[in-house]
Amino acid sequence: MKITFTDISAAKNKSDDVMIFAVGEDKKLSPLAAALDKQAGGALGKALKSGKFTGKRGQVARVTPPSSVKAERIMLAGIGDVKKLDLAALENLGGAVVPHLNTVGAKSATFMVEGIKGLAVSLPEAAARIAHGAYLRSYRFDKYHTKMPADEKPTLQHFTVALAGAKAAEKPFAELQKIADGVFFTRDLVSEPANIINPETLAKEALKLKALGVEVEVLGEKEMAKLGMGALLGVGQGSAKESQLVVMRWNGGGKGKQPLAFVGKGVTFDTGGISIKPANGMEEMKWDMGGAGVVIGLMKALAGRKAKVNVVGVAGLVENMPGGNAQRPGDVVTSMSGQTIEVLNTDAEGRLVLADALWYTQKNFKPKFIVDLATLTGAIIVALGTSRAGLFGNDDKLAEQLFKTGQKTGEEVWRLPLGDVYDKQINSDIADMQNIGKDREAGSITAAQFLQRFVNNTPWVHLDIAGVAWSKKDTDIVPKGGTGWGVRLLNELVSEYYEG
Secondary structure, three states: OEEEEEEHHHHOOOOOOEEEEEEEOOOOOOHHHHHHHHHOOOHHHHHHHOOOOOOOOOOEEEEOOOOOOOOOEEEEEEEEOHHHOOHHHHHHHHHHHHHHHHHOOOOEEEEEOOOOOOOOOOHHHHHHHHHHHHHHHOOOOOOOOOOOOHHHOOOOOEEEEEEOOOHHHHHHHHHHHHHHHHHHHHHHHHHOOOOOOOHHHHHHHHHHHHHHOOEEEEEOHHHHHHHOOHHHHHHHOOOOOOOEEEEEEEEOOOOOOOOEEEEEEEEEEEOOOOOOOOOOOHHHHHHHHHHHHHHHHHHHHHHHOOOOOEEEEEEEEEEEOOOOOOOOOOEEEEOOOOOEEEEOOOOOOHHHHHHHHHHHHHHHHOOOOEEEEEOOOOHHHHHHOOOOEEEEEOOHHHHHHHHHHHHHHOOOEEEOOOOHHHHHHHOOOOOOEEOOOOOOOOHHHHHHHHHHOOOOOOOEEEEEOOOOOEEOOOOOOOOOEEOOOOHHHHHHHHHHHOOO
16 A cells, blocks of 8 residues: 655645544544535534544544545544544554545545644654554455455555645654564564475575665574574474574674664474374464564564664574474473473473574673563463563563553553562473473463573563464454564664664
8 A cells, every 4th residue: 555645735635535534532623624514514513413423532434525525535533532642542543544444445545634732742753653554554465365355355555644744754654664564574474374484484584684784694403403402403303394593683783782682483383293282273373483573574674774773683493293203292302501401292392492592692692682572372362362462571671661662552561470489380300491380370471481591691571472473353553364563562662772
């Protein structure tokens, strides 16, 4: 979908299919909307008085325009309380109108940003955010549809945002567009089926970032074996696809400056291995590489907007399959750290992949901090549902920064505890540790506790994104499917606290 900005005075005479006006809970029309209301014999005012439209955020009312207006329809979009119209709400506002526009078959639409008093951000920034939200909502993954009913095809091709001084909105939107590129890249990778995306092909996708100036290195099984990565390699040994470790470096902050590090779990398909999962729902396990997908998409976003910071992205890529050479419950593996792990359940494999990836990262790059992302446990969905990711960490400052950034971007996190009482649950009788707790309780916490044993004293946060990496329903800015959750959150973390 094409996004443009135009001056509000020029937009009055545009021949788009739909002209959109924002209306708050006070139900006051903007100056231009009020003028059109007079020309339309009070049609807009009648829509506001009908009782069905209250100006609540997300509500939409459609009105037939006067003959003097070239647009075929006028749409009123509820914005709720203007005082609560923060950046995330502005993006949701732009995204929320997109499905309504497709429902009426609109090919083009103009969103009028005028008469909104009390905004916490500048008008150009607000316009850019509305456009960004619309663009994020326009995403579709339909490359494998050879036939699609006409009523299911999106019609909207051109979305314009009109405001006074439109030129000023183009620069902030251009940067947001680079972030959206990273989000879309992640969504694409997560949405691809496992016969297309495996460890080797996902590594090839990461190699495409070289075109943006990212240094990309791919380690194969021989290189990882020399490094002693027995934990990661054990997970993939039942697969015909070779496991990979992808190391990406963006050097935008100057030579010698300590990098930030992001590490992702990339299990391109998770059968559970010998501890095989039930058949019902197993097809969803193609997105068990969601953490790696976010790290790759984040690197694209940072490089695309030329972030002034040094960043390392590491993705451990494996396929967890049963087979004659597959890892067995009860096996003991030696990680890169030298610590031994008793594998009691081969379906608790993501933490084994991350164990070696985390150790490799902190040992080789000595980063300022590490944030890892993984679709690690179903238990986190039981605890938090699908609206927030679970956050665990050893650094209060970094955890608080992520919490505040989550509130700002709408990609929210919630911190859960770590401690000795949980750590003791992963002690093994025959090895240094076991890969699951002794009981079924606190499954997400014991998984995070396991990871903490591989970061030493590096400031670290683990994000369990099992509930947010994939969505079974549409939201304002995310169509159902791969969400790309985390790219915007981590980009904002870098921008707000660590860049420059």
